[in-house]
Amino acid sequence: VIVKGSDWNPLKIKGAVMVQPSFCGEQRTQSEIESPEELEQSVRNRMMALPEGADKDHPFCNPLAASSDYPTLAEATLPPLLIVIGGRDMLRDRAKAYYESVVKDGKSAELIAFEEENHGFYGLKQDAECTETLIQHIARFVEAHN
Numbered sequence: 001v002i003v004k005g006s007d008w009n010p011l012k013i014k015g016a017v018m019v020q021p022s023f024c025g026e027q028r029t030q031s032e033i034e035s036p037e038e039l040e041q042s043v044r045n046r047m048m049a050l051p052e053g054a055d056k057d058h059p060f061c062n063p064l065a066a067s068s069d070y071p072t073l074a075e076a077t078l079p080p081l082l083i084v085i086g087g088r089d090m091l092r093d094r095a096k097a098y099y100e101s102v103v104k105d106g107k108s109a110e111l112i113a114f115e116e117e118n119h120g121f122y123g124l125k126q127d128a129e130c131t132e133t134l135i136q137h138i139a140r141f142v143e144a145h146n
Contacts, residue, residue: 015080015145017138020119021095022046025062026055029093038090062094064101073105080108082141084134087115112137 024032024043032039043056050058057065063073081102085095092113099111114121114130122131 013079015082015141016078017082017084017141018095019084019122019134019138020086020089020091021083021098022091023062023064023094023098024056024091025065025094026057029097031090031093035090042091064094064097073101073107078102078107080110080141080145082110082112082138084112084137085114086117086119086121087113088117089119091119110141 022042024046028039046061047054047056050060054060056062059065059067059070066072081099083095083099085092089095096111099109102109112134114134117130118124121128122134125131
């Protein structure tokens with residue numbers, strides 16, 4: 001949710017959980033360079049959701065890219081965020097950059113990193129300790145912002 005000066009009355013968004021957000025951009029990050037085949041499939045999937053003629057720096061995919069049509073993160077009204085990344089996820093660099101940007105802009109955000117995990121680990125390892133830990137972090141965040 002990124003709306004400049006948004007008033008969602010009567011709806012009140014108290015927080016947002018971003019589990020391995022799938023951002024992309026025209027300039028590749030180091031973690032994307034390390035996984036070219038995975039990246040191309042991921043980008044193809046995201047491009048299908050964009051308006052015709054848009055590139056990977058469209059704000060829907062790259063909220064850090066400049067756009068005259070959308071507010072910057074600094075201008076945006078954002079709820080508190082919990083951002084989850086996998087240390088082996090090819091998209092980790094963009095998620096970290098997003099986290100750093102929102103914190104720099106004075107927004108409330110928390111970053112949880114599962115250093116040994118890939119993208120989607122919670123779906124592949126449903127009974128694993130890492131998934132249970134993820135669920136506990138999400139539950140704590142929801143409770144704290146309820």
